[in-house]
Amino acid sequence: MNDVDRSSQQRENLEVVTIRFAGDSGDGMQLTGTQFSDNTAIVGNDLSTFPDYPSEIRAPLGTLAGVSSFQIQFSSLDIHTPGDKLDVLVAMNPAAMKVHLKDLKDHGILLINTAGFSKKNLKLAGWKENPLEDKSLNNYRLIKVDMAQLVTDATGNLGLSPKIIKRSINMFALGFLYWLYDRNIDSTIKFLKSKFAKKLDVIESNTRALKAGYNYGETLEIIKTSYRIPKAKFKKGTYRNIMGNQAITFGLLAASEKAGLELFYGGYPITPASDILHYLASYKNFGVKTFQAEDEIAGVVSSIGAAYAGSFAVTATSGPGMALKTEALTLAVSAEIPMVIVNVQRGGPSTGLPTKTEQSDLYQAMFGRNGETPIAVVSASTPTHCFEAAYEASRIALEHMIPVILLTDGFLGNGSEPWLIPKYDELPAINHHQTTDAENFLPLSHDEKTLARPWGIPGTPGMEHRIGGLEKTEGSGNVNYEAENHQYMTELRQKKVDIIADNIPNAVPLGEESGDLLVLGWGSTYGAIRTAVKKCISNGQKVSHVHLMHLNPFPKNLKTLLKGFKNILIPEVNSGQLNTIIRAKFLVNSEGFNIIQGRPLTVHEIFDKIQEVVKG
Amino acid sequence: MDKNNIAIPLTKKDFVSDQEVRWCPGCGDYAILSQVQKVFPQLGIPKENFLVVSGIGCSSRFPYYMDTYGFHSVHGRAPALASGAKLSNPELSVWMVTGDGDAMAIGGNHFIHILRRNLDINILMFNNRIYGLTKGQYSPTTELGKRTKSSPHGTVDYPFNPPQLALGAAGTFIARGIDREQKHLQELMKAAHAHKGTSFVEIYQNCVIFNDGVFSSLTDKMEKQNNVLVLEQGKPMVFGKDRNKGLCLVGSKLKVVTIGDKYNLSDVLVHDETNKIKGLLLSELTYEDGFPTPIGILYREDKSSYEEMMMEQIDNAKLQKGKGKLDKLFHEGHTWEVK
Ligand code: SF4
Numbered sequence: 013m014n015d016v017d018r019s020s021q022q023r024e025n026l027e028v029v030t031i032r033f034a035g036d037s038g039d040g041m042q043l044t045g046t047q048f049s050d051n052t053a054i055v056g057n058d059l060s061t062f063p064d065y066p067s068e069i070r071a072p073l074g075t076l077a078g079v080s081s082f083q084i085q086f087s088s089l090d091i092h093t094p095g096d097k098l099d100v101l102v103a104m105n106p107a108a109m110k111v112h113l114k115d116l117k118d119h120g121i122l123l124i125n126t127a128g129f130s131k132k133n134l135k136l137a138g139w140k141e142n143p144l145e146d147k148s149l150n151n152y153r154l155i156k157v158d159m160a161q162l163v164t165d166a167t168g169n170l171g172l173s174p175k176i177i178k179r180s181i182n183m184f185a186l187g188f189l190y191w192l193y194d195r196n197i198d199s200t201i202k203f204l205k206s207k208f209a210k211k212l213d214v215i216e217s218n219t220r221a222l223k224a225g226y227n228y229g230e231t232l233e234i235i236k237t238s239y240r241i242p243k244a245k246f247k248k249g250t251y252r253n254i255m256g257n258q259a260i261t262f263g264l265l266a267a268s269e270k271a272g273l274e275l276f277y278g279g280y281p282i283t284p285a286s287d288i289l290h291y292l293a294s295y296k297n298f299g300v301k302t303f304q305a306e307d308e309i310a311g312v313v314s315s316i317g318a319a320y321a322g323s324f325a326v327t328a329t330s331g332p333g334m335a336l337k338t339e340a341l342t343l344a345v346s347a348e349i350p351m352v353i354v355n356v357q358r359g360g361p362s363t364g365l366p367t368k369t370e371q372s373d374l375y376q377a378m379f380g381r382n383g384e385t386p387i388a389v390v391s392a393s394t395p396t397h398c399f400e401a402a403y404e405a406s407r408i409a410l411e412h413m414i415p416v417i418l419l420t421d422g423f424l425g426n427g428s429e430p431w432l433i434p435k436y437d438e439l440p441a442i443n444h445h446q447t448t449d450a451e452n453f454l455p456l457s458h459d460e461k462t463l464a465r466p467w468g469i470p471g472t473p474g475m476e477h478r479i480g481g482l483e484k485t486e487g488s489g490n491v492n493y494e495a496e497n498h499q500y501m502t503e504l505r506q507k508k509v510d511i512i513a514d515n516i517p518n519a520v521p522l523g524e525e526s527g528d529l530l531v532l533g534w535g536s537t538y539g540a541i542r543t544a545v546k547k548c549i550s551n552g553q554k555v556s557h558v559h560l561m562h563l564n565p566f567p568k569n570l571k572t573l574l575k576g577f578k579n580i581l582i583p584e585v586n587s588g589q590l591n592t593i594i595r596a597k598f599l600v601n602s603e604g605f606n607i608i609q610g611r612p613l614t615v616h617e618i619f620d621k622i623q624e625v626v627k628g
Numbered sequence: 629m630d631k632n633n634i635a636i637p638l639t640k641k642d643f644v645s646d647q648e649v650r651w652c653p654g655c656g657d658y659a660i661l662s663q664v665q666k667v668f669p670q671l672g673i674p675k676e677n678f679l680v681v682s683g684i685g686c687s688s689r690f691p692y693y694m695d696t697y698g699f700h701s702v703h704g705r706a707p708a709l710a711s712g713a714k715l716s717n718p719e720l721s722v723w724m725v726t727g728d729g730d731a732m733a734i735g736g737n738h739f740i741h742i743l744r745r746n747l748d749i750n751i752l753m754f755n756n757r758i759y760g761l762t763k764g765q766y767s768p769t770t771e772l773g774k775r776t777k778s779s780p781h782g783t784v785d786y787p788f789n790p791p792q793l794a795l796g797a798a799g800t801f802i803a804r805g806i807d808r809e810q811k812h813l814q815e816l817m818k819a820a821h822a823h824k825g826t827s828f829v830e831i832y833q834n835c836v837i838f839n840d841g842v843f844s845s846l847t848d849k850m851e852k853q854n855n856v857l858v859l860e861q862g863k864p865m866v867f868g869k870d871r872n873k874g875l876c877l878v879g880s881k882l883k884v885v886t887i888g889d890k891y892n893l894s895d896v897l898v899h900d901e902t903n904k905i906k907g908l909l910l911s912e913l914t915y916e917d918g919f920p921t922p923i924g925i926l927y928r929e930d931k932s933s934y935e936e937m938m939m940e941q942i943d944n945a946k947l948q949k950g951k952g953k954l955d956k957l958f959h960e961g962h963t964w965e966v967k
Contacts (some may be wrong), residue, residue, distance in 0.1 A: 013658065036948075050962060053964065054962060054964065056964060056966070096875075157956065199962070204931075207836075221961040241670075246966040247966065248928045248966055248967060249965075249966060250959065250964070250966075251964050251965075251966060252958070252959070252961060252962060252963045253961075253962070262954075262957070262958060265954065265957075266954055267956055276715065276716055277713065278712055295952060295957070296814050296940075296944075296945035296946075297949040297950065297951060297952040298944045298952030298954075298957075299942055299946070299952070301715055301716070301938065301942070303711070303712070303715060305708065305741075306708075306737055306738065306740075306741035307737060309708065309738075310705070310707075310708035310711075310737075310738055310741070311703060311708075312713050313701065313702075313705040313708035313709050313712065313738075314708045314712030314715070315712055316701075316709055316712060316717035316742070317681070317699070317708065317709035317710060317711060317712025317713035317714075317716070318712035318715060319669070319712075319716075320699055320709075320712075320713055320716075321712070321713040321714075321716035321717045321720065322716055322717060323716040325712070325716075339702055339703075339705075340702065340705065343701060343702050347699075347957070374885060403660075433958045433959060433963065434958070435955065436955050438959075459657050470676065470677070470678075470679045470697035470713065470717065470720050471667060471676055471677055471719060471720060472676055472716055473674070473675075473676045474676070476675065476676060476678075476695055476696050476697050477697065478645070478647075478691050478692050478697075478698035478699070478700065479699060479700070480697070480698075480701060481690075481700065481701065481702050482693070482700065490647065491647075493691065499849070502666050521795060555676025610643055611787070613629075
């Protein structure tokens with residue numbers, strides 16, 4: 013910010029801050045949050061975000077169900093989660109305040125847009141009295157401001173339509189937070205100019221609102237200080253901010269390039285996986301072929317067809333979409349088709365909680381098919397780890413000629429954090445099994461080391477062969493219904509998954525390899541577990557953390573690790589699926605910690621649970 | 629591999645696999661298989677570029693008997709699998725073999741969408757108006773009222789009219805043949821291959837076990853000339869043992885007339901396979917009493933195939949943006965350096 017003199021301003025340095033923007037789903041909270049995140053990345057803080065929004069495109073105005081929010085934690089330290097308790101809550105209406113107030117720290121800043129606090133809105137949120145007018149908010153640093161009025165004043169002489177002005181109010185809140193955290197507003201002005209290109213009135217209205225919010229900070233009596241969060245100490249390299257779903261597409265694309273295969277994506281739109289299709293559809297100059305199928309089934313089956321014909325094939329889905337893909341997955345296992353199936357998990361069952369996060373499809377990934385149909389399963393643990401996990405799932409699929417399920421979830425898919433951009437040349441090699449050696453070609457023979465079958469693709473002379481879902485003879489691939497052959501093939505399909513364990517790294521614990529408690533996790537609980545366990549370790553407790561990327565098969569050293577601890581705690585956003593599998597497979601007395609509320613676990617929940625377990 | 633084998637012309641034998649054919653003796657499928665094996669070597673395509681895809685059902689056993697690349701998929705999903713393979717490698721000559729249950733019931737959704745997209749894939753739908761593999765239940769093309777294992781009192785299900793369904797789904801090549809009309813069937817297959825877009829060929833096929841004789845009026849030597857109308861491009865729609873019957877348009881409806889007294893040949897409709905209205909009227913005759921059953925190409929239309937347009941987009945993107953470089957893509961948007 014150049015045109016405001018803030019020399020008189022006091023500044024205080026902080027290590028870590030969590031803020032949340034909350035309003036109606038039409039209030040532009042997601043955009044506000046994304047802008048603040050991008051700006052935070054520019055400042056060089058570590059950050060982690062959590063967008064949370066209703067599944068309806070336009071949920072009823074002013075209601076609790078219609079509240080949309082965006083949370084970001086940013087820090088000069090290495091952080092792993094979007095944060096638990098809030099330092100700042102921005103509430104654009106009573107419903108937003110009602111839903112989120114419980115998360116605001118004592119003496120936290122509560123920025124209220126009084127224009128949203130009409131009688132009607134108060135009633136919709138279930139408030140009989142206006143809480144802004146009694147003493148119930150005394151515990152917070154309350155800033156009441158009629159944002160609508162101030163934005164109208166700021167744009168007064170322009171003769172803009174009230175609609176445009178109303179849509180700019182979120183920029184006021186953003187401007188205020190930029191002031192509060194001593195930011196430069198230029199990144200957002202640049203964004204507005206490129207987003208609204210020719211709509212000069214919209215650009216002007218938003219820019220003025222942004223500046224009005226910023227300047228408002230200067231005039232405040234209640235807050236004399238603005239805060240600065242020094243740069244985080246990152247590893248050397250080039251960074252960008254990235255969302256999990258985008259990282260998935262980068263990982264898939266990198267794997268296809270590394271393997272020297274064309275990427276084919278067949279899929280059907282579904283929340284929260286659709287962004288994967290959107291991104292891939294924009295990579296046409298990489299030769300990526302995207303096929304928006306007529307349904308989830310055709311999405312996965314077209315990918316099987318493409319894989320059979322020689323592409324590196326992928327499909328992605330969520331919730332009930334995964335159920336629809338089940339039949340085809342059994343075909344992919346039976347025909348030994350290399351492909352990746354991404355499941356961006358959401359709250360279930362049925363359509364469940366379309367925009368909320370959950371880890372409840374692990375059983376399905378492991379067991380949810382007819383027949384004995386083992387499938388390799390890989391999971392991602394943070395938005396940036398989605399890149400690595402997608403790359404790894406692709407590598408396994410191609411090196412073992414096998415379908416691989418990649419589990420992420422809504423929290424990872426939509427969450428973002430800084431990503432140390434890898435160099436393409438430094439990514440590990442990926443081998444595949446395409447061959448033109450017709451002389452020695454047996455369609456269903458198996459490589460000793462990987463149990464991969466040769467990938468003889470149509471168009472290659474001399475390797476014409478038939479394959480399908482009926483039981484087969486090893487070698488020729490011919491249909492075979494013999495009793496003993498079926499047992500042999502069933503065991504072979506299991507071995508194909510088991511043997512992957514030779515080709516994946518061991519699990520590396522944070523902390524010692526033995527002790528009082530091992531916290532075992534998978535997927536998006538990573539950040540919360542890691543932060544909680546670090547705290548325990550620095551308190552001198554004998555607690556360790558293992559986070560599994562490979563869920564089927566498990567890393568080879570998992571058994572030894574499990575046996576090294578007196579207690580095992582498995583926190584999950586489901587009712588104990590990994591816990592059941594671990595208990596069955598390793599006969600250990602592990603304990604679950606399960607919160608199934610469509611939201612990520614928090615650090616303090618896990619920390620408190622660890623204390624409870626350790627103290628016995 | 630003999631590198632020169634491309635020069636040796638392919639024959640029917642090249643397309644016969646080593647698998648024992650397992651259809652019931654007398655099944656109409658045998659004749660169709662034989663025609664396909666005769667036609668493939670005549671198409672001028674290297675053997676390795678054929679891909680035969682099927683779903684589930686008696687007909688869907690087909691790929692096992694063809695010595696080509698083949699995929700026997702799952703119930704109804706063949707169009708999706710064929711689409712993926714074709715998009716992966718547009719050079720392939722993709723043939724999809726399906727049945728009335730596979731294509732019209734469990735795979736109905738995929739069927740209409742492949743037609744709408746117009747991928748260059750040839751669909752051979754064996755229509756025997758019954759479920760064979762599951763042993764005799766009625767199918768979506770079984771005539772209303774028919775008694776079958778699952779309809780002991782007769783069906784109360786109105787049947788699909790396959791050519792009409794295909795027309796409604798914006799199909800660009802819609803034809804019908806009969807298992808017993810072997811030469812005719814070969815011509816249809818060649819025309820289906822020549823058509824750039826999804827070709828739908830409905831083939832009436834006799835299931836000797838569960839629906840024997842359902843098309844006997846169309847195949848019986850004595851009767852068939854009176855009941856089958858063989859469509860020929862640019863020729864009047866004439867049929868009958870004495871070739872004295874024809875189809876005329878009266879108002880907006882077709883009518884069977886006798887050529888001689890009241891009507892003469894010039895009154896008879898001339899077949900134009902590019903005329904959609906005529907295609908619709910002809911497809912109407914599928915279950916109609918008192919009318920002949922048309923076979924041949926009912927409708928044909930030229931338009932770009934899905935894969936053509938897809939490849940064009942990819943080529944354009946490469947031209948405009950240059951071939952994608954990952955390192956560049958990763959760095960798009962705001963980045964920052966940590967030293
Ligand atoms: S059941 Fe009918 S359709 Fe199936 S093979 Fe036998 S005769 Fe052919």
